[in-house]
Amino acid sequence: MSSFALQQTPAGLGLVWLEQPTMKPLVIDFLGGKQAFRGQQANLKDEAIARACGLHKYKNLTLLDATAGLARDAWVLVNLGAKVTLNERQPMVRELLADALQRLYTQAPEFTEQLRLAEFAELAQAPAKSFDVVYLDPMYPKGDRKQKAAVKKDMQMFQQLVGADLDADELLAPALRIARQRVVVKRPQHADFLAQRKPDHQIISKKHRFDVYLCADAGDTARVQS
Numbered sequence: 001m002s003s004f005a006l007q008q009t010p011a012g013l014g015l016v017w018l019e020q021p022t023m024k025p026l027v028i029d030f031l032g033g034k035q036a037f038r039g040q041q042a043n044l045k046d047e048a049i050a051r052a053c054g055l056h057k058y059k060n061l062t063l064l065d066a067t068a069g070l071a072r073d074a075w076v077l078v079n080l081g082a083k084v085t086l087n088e089r090q091p092m093v094r095e096l097l098a099d100a101l102q103r104l105y106t107q108a109p110e111f112t113e114q115l116r117l118a119e120f121a122e123l124a125q126a127p128a129k130s131f132d133v134v135y136l137d138p139m140y141p142k143g144d145r146k147q148k149a150a151v152k153k154d155m156q157m158f159q160q161l162v163g164a165d166l167d168a169d170e171l172l173a174p175a176l177r178i179a180r181q182r183v184v185v186k187r188p189q190h191a192d193f194l195a196q197r198k199p200d201h202q203i204i205s206k207k208h209r210f211d212v213y214l215c216a217d218a219g220d221t222a223r224v225q226s
């Protein structure tokens with residue numbers, strides 16, 4: 001079994017894979033490197049994730065990223081106008097997120113309200129109908145072979161730490177309770193539906209599929225883009 005540690009680095013808190021000492025610590029940095037670039041490049045027209053979440057139609061959506069991970073998707077969604085709350089159960093990943101958010105708030109205080117960590121520790125504690133959108137991107141247990149080969153070093157470290165989310169099917173029911181408007185599930189192209197439940201519609205991108213589950217009272221809460 002692999003072991004990991006958190007270590008302060010000049011760039012911020014970093015995740016270190018103890019069996020791989022030559023690997024660079026994994027640091028979440030919203031304002032630097034690839035993540036910053038991805039956020040800057042994001043646009044409503046081209047991002048399948050934005051269309052799946054309804055960001056092209058509604059403004060100021062509140063979104064719960066219930067499986068935040070390294071918050072790469074969340075950062076894209078924030079840059080496209082969503083107000084995002086992050087939920088993450090892996091304690092080290094949660095610490096990395098907290099550290100990255102503190103650095104973000106210091107350097108760019110305008111994001112303080114746009115991106116934050118959830119106050120509840122588990123989805124079951126989140127109040128019903130408390131977010132417009134709930135976004136789910138659990139680790140896919142079977143692994144996509146094509147994707148596996150292309151996985152970058154930092155993602156290998158992350159996947160090794162987090163492992164497969166074998167209980168992913170259990171996320172859908174609480175997500176549908178928490179969402180006012182829709183639940184969006186990111187899946188590999190050929191994966192089965194989460195909890196074997198057919199979505200209302202799908203947005204297909206080059207690498208992924210977004211399954212969209214609409215909530216009954218969606219019309220009441222949506223704010224139309226002006």
Ligand SMILES: C[S@@+](CC[C@H](N)C(=O)[O-])C[C@H]1O[C@@H](n2cnc3c(N)ncnc32)[C@H](O)[C@@H]1O
Nearest residue numbers: 067068069070071072073088089090137138139
């Ligand atoms: C594939 S990663 C998410 C990647 C993320 N979308 C990104 O862009 O960086 C899945 C994450 O969901 C977390 N997770 C899975 N099930 C969870 C649950 N029930 N509650 C909170 N976090 C969960 C895992 O610990 C893991 O960090």
